Amino acid sequence: MINVTKTSMPPMEEYIKEIAELWDSCWISNMGMKHSELEKKLEEHLNAPRVSLFANGHFALEAALRAFELEGEVITTPFTFASTTHAIVRSGLKPVFCDIREDNYTIDADKIEALITPDTTAIVPVHVYGNICEVEKIEALARKYNLKVIYDAAHAFGEKLNGRGVAGFGDASMFSFHATKVFNTVEGGAVAYSDSSLDGRMKCLKDFGISFGGKDILECAGNGKMSEFHAAMGLCNLRHIDEYITARQSVAKRYIDNLSAVKGIKIWQEQEGVEHNYSYFPVLFEGSRDEVCERLLKEGICARKYFYPLTNDLKCYDFDSAKTPIAKHISDHILCLPLYPDLSFDDVDRICRIISE
Ligand SMILES: *Cc1c(COP(=O)(O)O)cnc(C)c1O
Numbered sequence: 001m002i003n004v005t006k007t008s009m010p011p012m013e014e015y016i017k018e019i020a021e022l023w024d025s026c027w028i029s030n031m032g033m034k035h036s037e038l039e040k041k042l043e044e045h046l047n048a049p050r051v052s053l054f055a056n057g058h059f060a061l062e063a064a065l066r067a068f069e070l071e072g073e074v075i076t077t078p079f080t081f082a083s084t085t086h087a088i089v090r091s092g093l094k095p096v097f098c099d100i101r102e103d104n105y106t107i108d109a110d111k112i113e114a115l116i117t118p119d120t121t122a123i124v125p126v127h128v129y130g131n132i133c134e135v136e137k138i139e140a141l142a143r144k145y146n147l148k149v150i151y152d153a154a155h156a157f158g159e160k161l162n163g164r165g166v167a168g169f170g171d172a173s174m175f176s177f178h179a180t181k182v183f184n185t186v187e188g189g190a191v192a193y194s195d196s197s198l199d200g201r202m203k204c205l206k207d208f209g210i211s212f213g214g215k216d217i218l219e220c221a222g223n224g225k226m227s228e229f230h231a232a233m234g235l236c237n238l239r240h241i242d243e244y245i246t247a248r249q250s251v252a253k254r255y256i257d258n259l260s261a262v263k264g265i266k267i268w269q270e271q272e273g274v275e276h277n278y279s280y281f282p283v284l285f286e287g288s289r290d291e292v293c294e295r296l297l298k299e300g301i302c303a304r305k306y307f308y309p310l311t312n313d314l315k316c317y318d319f320d321s322a323k324t325p326i327a328k329h330i331s332d333h334i335l336c337l338p339l340y341p342d343l344s345f346d347d348v349d350r351i352c353r354i355i356s357e
Contacts (some may be wrong), residue, residue: 049164057176057189
């Protein structure tokens with residue numbers, strides 16, 4: 001069975017060496033040595049002024065929304081994983097869905113302004129598939145209307161636009177380090193941000209609202225701490241991240257070489273000026289995506305319909321996906337092909353042959 005992704009594992013000996021110290025210290029959670037080491041290494045790697053680790057990306061996104069004390073309406077995209085919309089709703093905010101661009105599937109910045117009301121307090125765009133949003137247009141709108149911008153950068157780990165790390169855009173960015181992502185800590189995530197006055201708040205929000213120093217409980221918050229074992233996995237994987245991304249790049253290139261001339265499909269394209277991480281390989285079908293998906297599955301290949309259904313079509317909500325017709329169309333016709341560092345060229349060629357047929 002070929003899955004859409006496969007978790008990147010560091011050499012086992014390396015991990016064992018990394019965690020051996022934890023037996024000496026007996027300090028295995030609550031922001032220990034590995035935790036602070038990983039935060040520091042990620043600040044360097046992501047070129048981010050500050051990185052705060054969390055137990056997972058979803059919790060990190062909720063913490064980011066809460067840190068800015070937002071109220072009212074948040075403009076966002078429905079073409080994403082459920083987590084983005086859930087985080088907004090669970091934070092007591094109202095998501096207002098903006099349609100997406102046909103070329104790279106990110107939020108269409110030209111359609112945001114018409115959705116802004118006196119109740120709008122933030123924009124939550126997603127660098128979907130690692131395609132980077134129109135960050136300059138979004139920043140201009142945020143400045144004009146005094147809105148916060150919190151990026152869901154779960155797919156954009158380590159990416160750069162014109163030499164600048166994605167973590168530097170907006171007021172904050174959330175990264176996911178889930179096992180299925182380009183960089184993993186098994187489960188985990190982080191918020192990258194620049195405002196140093198939020199340092200205490202970030203810590204408080206992941207640790208039951210306990211103040212810096214532990215004297216007071218300042219707010220009602222949950223437990224979103226990353227353990228030392230997870231941080232250790234992150235330290236190991238971070239040493240190998242360049243290998244992972246280079247290997248992913250050659251798989252993506254193989255897909256591009258094989259599929260460029262195939263009629264009736266639109267394949268993923270590099271964006272100009274972007275250093276990509278090759279996290280996903282989406283293909284848009286003119287005809288029936290479902291038929292291709294089933295055929296691949298019969299051959300033991302599990303492609304995935306990311307992102308279907310749209311989050312404004314989820315059963316748990318009562319939103320109207322007719323208001324985002326482009327997102328609706330893309331969601332009904334897109335398929336993400338398997339992509340991971342050691343996917344063999346033979347397998348890529350086989351997947352491409354089936355698609356061509
Ligand atoms: C994976 C993902 C998340 C959630 O991250 P977890 O670490 O799994 O909690 C949020 N948004 C997007 C777009 C994702 O792909």
